[in-house]
Amino acid sequence: MNSESNTVQEQSRAAQTPHVSIVDDDESVREAIKSLLRSVGLGADVFASAEEFLRSDRLKNTACLILDVRMPGMNGLELQKLLAAAHHKIPIIFITAHVSDREARNRALQAGAVDFLSKPFSEETLLNDVYAVTEFHGGSI
Secondary structure: OOHHHHHHHHHHHHHHOOEEEEEOOOHHHHHHHHHHHHHOOOEEEEEOOHHHHHHOOOHHHOOEEEEEOOOOOOOHHHHHHHHHHOOOOOOEEEEEOOOOOHHHHHHHHHOOOOEEEEOOOOHHHHHHHHHHHHOOOOOOO
16 A cells, blocks of 8 residues: 555544544643543644634534633633534533532533533543543543
8 A cells, every 4th residue: 555545544534533622721631631532542632712712723623622611711601602602512521620610510511511520530531421422432541
């Protein structure tokens, strides 16, 4: 097989791989989740803010959104509301360092969030949520 057909196969495989977007103002959290997702074969991009995500070209290609609740500027709940109003049906997994934020949890889940995880959360729980909404079952961690 020549390198041209290898490239075509890689591009085809990449087009079929679900893409996950991670929006969190904490760089270490973004990078850790990106590394985890890529280690099991998922595509992943990171964004430091809701506004950065909205300006990107990833909005249309995101199979799942991992979204921090509290961020400077637009918070996660506001982004969820904006996406719903614009009829973007992206499954959202919320993550938060604020365990006691029951009101935010209830609002997120009532608005259709897949899950609401408190940091630190288990890699297995996050992957199970992502697999459930993307129907992707990659490698093991």
